[in-house]
Amino acid sequence: MAGEKTVETTGLLGWLDRRFPVTSTWKAHLSEYYAPKNFNFWYFFGSLALLVLVLQIVTGIFLVMHYKPDAERAFQSVEYIMREVPWGWLVRYMHSTGASMFFVVVYLHMLRGLLYGSYRKPRELVWIFGVAIFLCLMAEAFFGYLLPWGQMSYWGAQVIVNLFAAIPFIGPELSIWIRGDYVVSDATLNRFFAFHVIAIPLVLVGLVAAHLVALHEVGSNNPDGIEIKEGPKDKYGRPKDGIPFHPFYTVHDLVGVAGFLLVFAFIVFFAPEMGGYFLEFNNFIPADSLKTPPHIAPVWYFTPFYSMLRATTDEFTWVLAGASVLGAIALLVKSNLKGFMRIAIPAILIIVAVLLRAIDAKFWGVVAMGGTVVILFFLPWLDHSPVKSIRYRPTWHKWIYGIFMVNFLVLGYIGTQPPSPPLNITSQIGTLLYLAFFFLMPVWSRLGTFKKVPDRVTFHAH
Numbered sequence: 001m002a003g004e005k006t007v008e009t010t011g012l013l014g015w016l017d018r019r020f021p022v023t024s025t026w027k028a029h030l031s032e033y034y035a036p037k038n039f040n041f042w043y044f045f046g047s048l049a050l051l052v053l054v055l056q057i058v059t060g061i062f063l064v065m066h067y068k069p070d071a072e073r074a075f076q077s078v079e080y081i082m083r084e085v086p087w088g089w090l091v092r093y094m095h096s097t098g099a100s101m102f103f104v105v106v107y108l109h110m111l112r113g114l115l116y117g118s119y120r121k122p123r124e125l126v127w128i129f130g131v132a133i134f135l136c137l138m139a140e141a142f143f144g145y146l147l148p149w150g151q152m153s154y155w156g157a158q159v160i161v162n163l164f165a166a167i168p169f170i171g172p173e174l175s176i177w178i179r180g181d182y183v184v185s186d187a188t189l190n191r192f193f194a195f196h197v198i199a200i201p202l203v204l205v206g207l208v209a210a211h212l213v214a215l216h217e218v219g220s221n222n223p224d225g226i227e228i229k230e231g232p233k234d235k236y237g238r239p240k241d242g243i244p245f246h247p248f249y250t251v252h253d254l255v256g257v258a259g260f261l262l263v264f265a266f267i268v269f270f271a272p273e274m275g276g277y278f279l280e281f282n283n284f285i286p287a288d289s290l291k292t293p294p295h296i297a298p299v300w301y302f303t304p305f306y307s308m309l310r311a312t313t314d315e316f317t318w319v320l321a322g323a324s325v326l327g328a329i330a331l332l333v334k335s336n337l338k339g340f341m342r343i344a345i346p347a348i349l350i351i352v353a354v355l356l357r358a359i360d361a362k363f364w365g366v367v368a369m370g371g372t373v374v375i376l377f378f379l380p381w382l383d384h385s386p387v388k389s390i391r392y393r394p395t396w397h398k399w400i401y402g403i404f405m406v407n408f409l410v411l412g413y414i415g416t417q418p419p420s421p422p423l424n425i426t427s428q429i430g431t432l433l434y435l436a437f438f439f440l441m442p443v444w445s446r447l448g449t450f451k452k453v454p455d456r457v458t459f460h461a462h
Contacts, residue, residue, distance in 0.1 A: 034244060038222050042223075131376045139200055147196060184289075309368055316431075384445050385397075387451075403433065
């Protein structure tokens with residue numbers, strides 16, 4: 001037939017291929033997508049993140065069937081799901097546990113990218129999409145946190161939304177717009193429900209698709225940081241250091257899936273609250289606008305950034321302003337910047353130092369909480385190391401990464417605790433260490449004696 005597409009397949013599959021690229025998509029992204037041979041344990045978490053995303057969407061659909069986005073009935077509808085809906089308790093616990101496990105696997109997935117330089121050229125766009133996914137997850141978790149209409153979710157949402165009021169000029173109006181009212185109310189619940197169920201998931205699924213397409217366009221990184229596309233090829237033009245993703249890694253990932261599901265099932269059936277970290281005690285109490293909990297804290301996966309928000313006091317802005325001035329002086333005295341940028345960047349730092357003292361510290365706390373995530377977008381251009389993988393970096397680089405990880409965990413723990421002077425000082429030190437890791441990376445990442453990167457990936461059959 002004139003104009004009909006020629007395909008290699010026949011029958012029903014051939015009929016589909018002439019109208020939709022089934023086989024070509026399968027080959028491009030699975031059976032003929034060559035991934036490095038030396039993937040290790042850390043590469044489980046990408047596929048696990050996709051698994052948890054599907055789990056959250058499916059369980060979320062079933063919960064929405066019975067949930068009432070109404071301030072007077074929201075808490076009762078959750079109790080109804082838990083007590084009256086067949087297997088409703090299981091679906092709710094799967095969803096609540098899935099929310100926390102989503103962040104567990106995403107944090108570990110990002111850590112792997114950090115350790116092996118998966119954000120470096122040519123994967124900058126892959127990393128940017130990944131950080132955008134992380135931001136969407138945080139927004140999705142925040143909007144979903146209010147929906148049970150429990151005491152902690154109500155007051156947690158109240159505190160976080162009130163933070164936006166600290167933004168100069170537009171803050172009060174912005175916080176009212178987010179709530180839809182002057183206080184967290186039925187209007188807030190409805191718009192949070194819309195964002196959680198419709199808006200954010202659509203953006204999230206789109207970003208995940210873009211993340212995977214970009215990844216398969218440039219190819220996967222590996223623990224050695226070697227580009228297998230640039231290495232030796234066989235007579236068919238396939239990289240010798242690569243293997244088809246399917247069936248090798250689809251089967252390989254089943255091991256990670258099995259291990260993950262064992263842990264997931266244990267939590268769901270034996271410890272769904274996880275000591276109050278996954279489900280807080282106060283969220284089993286209906287929201288009471290007249291009774292404030294003694295200690296309001298976000299869910300554990302927000303606590304590192306919440307610690308940095310609380311650390312940004314009026315006194316701490318003096319430290320940040322001083323650091324900005326010192327940075328400006330250092331760039332003026334000794335810097336590789338040339339031309340206009342040699343003057344512009346130090347000038348910006350001086351302006352930032354002035355603004356740090358001129359604007360309320362509460363605003364800078366909001367900036368710190370958001371900026372410590374946004375800075376991740378710029379990681380591909382902050383790292384000037386001649387090698388990608390931590391395997392071939394100086395030993396003291398590994399200590400820097402280790403301190404960074406421990407510091408992040410400490411900040412996370414502090415965020416779960418009531419504020420106190422010792423913890424506040426510790427969080428301020430932790431905030432400085434977190435910021436120094438990124439802002440000084442252009443300097444320290446290029447220093448030291450680097451090991452020679454092998455020509456081929458280091459692979460041992462197992």
